[in-house]
Amino acid sequence: MRVPISWLREYAAIPADDAAITERLAMLGFPVAEAESRPTLSGVVTGRIVGLEKHPNADRLQVGRVDVGAGEPLTIATAATNVAEGQVIAVATVGAQLPALRIERRTMRGVVSHGMMISAEELALPAEWFEDGILQLDQTTPLGADVVELFGLASDVLDVEITANRPDATSVVGLARELAASYGVPLHLPRLRDSYDEPEPTGEAPRVALQSTDCHRFVAQRFDGLHVRPSPAWMRIRLALAGQRPINNAVDVSNYVMLETGQPLHFYDASRIRGGTLTVRSAHEGEKIVTLDGAARSLSPLSLVIADDREPLCLAGLMGSASSEVTHSTSAIVVEAANFSGARIRRMSGALGLRTEASARHEKSPAPALTNFGAARAAQLLTEIGAIAYPPRAFGAEIATSPPVRLPLRDVERLLGLTIERERIARHLAALGCTVEPAGGDALAVTAPAWRRDLGIAADLIEEIARIEGYDTIEAVEPSVPPHHISSAAFDRERALAHALEGLGYREIVTHSLCGSAESDVAVEVRNPLSEEHRFLRASLVPGILDYFAANGEVRVFEIGEVFRRENEDVGERTALGFGFLSHRDAARPWKDDAFLRLRGDCETLLRRVTGRAMDASPGDGRHFHPGKRARLTIDGRDVGELGCIDPRTSRALGLTENAYVCLIDVGALPPYATPLYRPPSRFPSTYRDVALVVRADVSARDVERAVAAAAGPSCTGVRAFDEYRGPQVGAGQKSLAVRVTLQRFDTTITDEEADAAVAAILAALGERFGATIRT
């Protein structure tokens, strides 16, 4: 909300330092998005044109004599055409400082001019919002007054952010009340018209029919004898400073009261209400309205309208129709000060794509009591411009007073950690409009003012006390956290994985969880995506990692994040880890892939570090992978993930010139950490034998290793295949596996005879099981 500080000062004697006001508002919960400072202006005073004649030597100039309240009238030449004797205007005297120039005594075609008659633009107001030529002031304006001071042109204009719970503060009076309470100065409310003792006018008073429960209260008031013309200068200038374009004295009152009190108003030309009754109802399907902005709109029953006997005259809380607009020929109006369901207005505004200053206020569901305040203020201002007021008539709910809230003073201290005296608490609350009474014991009974609907419980009042006392008066202390039994295991596990991968030389990335393609038929779709590129939730980390490779080239990366799949009508979610790298395509030995083995080595190291257990790999079926280069990973027989070379068709499609190798771990499936136990080594030396076995090509190294270990007997402490060969020397469909068998005993040194016997046993067993022969 745009608020000129000068307007706030009308209601409370707050300090002169604009920066301090800005800071104070922030510390009251109303941050200032922007403080717009006004240009330096001085030496401009009010004056009356007491004489005007044509310039003797120039056709396009006139020479005026201007009474500025003291001394002889000043002789001032002007080129403006809208000047006349008797007008009250703003005059920049000799020495005055205007935004663009400094005023000097000046000779204009032989006439010495002692100043300058000025326009709105020279006061740094938007020129297009004011009359062409010299700014016209009211006849009642005192002469010789400082214009900057009179109209508050020097103070900053603030763009204040108001939280959703404070519709009452979306107003100049509301913010002034906050500042007054904070600075401990009295609040002076604007004058209201709330008594009607003179005889009632004889015309027809407005009738209102409420046919929707979404209109809670409707205050209607008729005014006759209105002369529509420009508003007085003070109001036009104030509206302009607040960012509102002045229109005419009726529309301006409506806007002014909304800004001042927070209650949006709507003015109807009384002569356009056919039948004399305003009906608040839902629109009929297809019903039409042409709104003030010129848009022809077709409505649905979602819209709430105020209609006469024939058609809608207003979109409730949003905007009126062009047909019932107040024009220069209007002499009688009906003022609406209504309270609607904020949710209804919000939905309607969204559906129509129309948001106005009024709807923004209605959406926050202000208190119904605000209707009375707004109506009485409008009545005062309309009376001041000569309109004849009918008494207001209220329809809908009566203003209910909320029940008092019990505020135990102990709770103030309990929640804030701040001791505040009872009187001080009562004073803060009273300054905000609360009624405070003793409630027995250490408690107060606090009745919230009618305009505050957000003060329903003690904690709400405690926040008010803290705001006025100042959050910065609360001392920061470290709590002593009591012991509890909440586990950090899942976080610790993720952290361990991340840091182990960091140690293995992988860089962590974060990619988008939302992607553009479904990937699988169980993909979860977002109902309201921001764009097609982000329509689906990822079902796997693979596409994100591959995209990263495509964009960034050769890197080793990992990502830990959630992946999603549709499970019946529900959304299934798991934490996944993916890591991998790019490696050159190598077609020389189709039966061997070192990049795959490097990835598996990293994976084994990672899982041993994080779970304390050994991982096992066997041929897999993961859908992302090369059919001959993929493995499923298990720990203690349970699936924990998969790894492999990404299907080369996929990497080629992404424009990768290398193959991608990726390991995927289902983080939730990893078993808890098993602490490894130390086994002291044997005191006796170990020995080894290397055996080259020729087996069928489809016999896996792991099966050979296991068979070797079983055959070698209890003194075998390790078996490891260390070389593989295929080719003419071993024949088609065969391979040679070189295996190192380590033998060691705890009670004595292994003899050559024992070692040879072990080898013989191995050859016999593998010959029987796999038809293995020894390679010569």
Next chain:
Amino acid sequence: MTQLTQLLAELQERFGADADAAIGEQALENVRVAYLGRNGEVTKIRRTIGTLPAAERPGAGKAINDAVAAMEERLKAAQAAVESRAVDAELAASIDVTFPAIAPAAGSIHPVRRIIEESCDYFMRHGFAVVVGPEAEPDYYNFDALNIPSDHPSRESFDSFWLTDSVLLRPHTSPMQIRTMQEHRPPIAIVAPGKCFRRDALDARHLFQFHQVEGLLVADDIHFGHLKGMLTGLCRELFGSGQRVRFRPSYFPFTEPSAEVDTTCPKCRGESAEGRCSLCGGSGWIELGGAGMVHPNVLREVGYDPDVYSGWAFGFGVERLGLARYRVDDIRRFISSEPDFLAQLS
């Protein structure tokens, strides 16, 4: 016999000359094998002992052994000389120590995780646990249980991605407050880091996928001063000991009283001339997120008596902290994760 003595003298002389001539350890070893090896010159001579008369054999054996001992002495001296020459040669080397280093293939964790871990470590040192939870959450945990009924105007500030009629991608980490409190009785002391989603258009200051760190402390004597204490400590942990922290009144349906938390702009420290600091826009403050005392309705929802228990909660944006901490110019860099970005901040 004299013939043997003669032979051994000659052999020693040749051996000495060859050993002296050997450059390097391998050459010396070759000399050793040629004379003293299993099939070396000495062995050949030893084989001739059998041809001598029996009486001469012991003298011959001794003579050969003496010769071998002398040759081994000589070999040791030669080995020492070779090693000394090698050391001298090695010591003669001199390199340009300023030549660019060979970098390891270093790994790194993402700056977002680094901030999360440093924040969590701070809270863990103070006795908090760290909990994590799902990103697809029912509206009950996101809104209803947090005192945000449907049609509440503040639901609008959580413009969310919906997956079903009732499940959405969480727009904040606050559901973890409810999940934890429903699972445990007080006292509760947790931090909950995690990914969140809001329907914000992507630009230099906004991500629709970002991270938050949530905190919650509920016990029987917790007040607003404790919130200030912990969050001030956190900011000093992340930004240094001089860091100031400001609490401004604000509004969140799930806290009362509520606060916005700001910390001194680490770039300009509030001293940018006429407010053109690119980080804070000249205000001198960086907004970290929201905080406040847990609303009694939230405590009641999980079965805690608000007259007995009180607590505070906060939620900070991690990437927002990252912008300030690392002076990152564009928040999207956290998600594009380019290698240079990761390398600079690792």
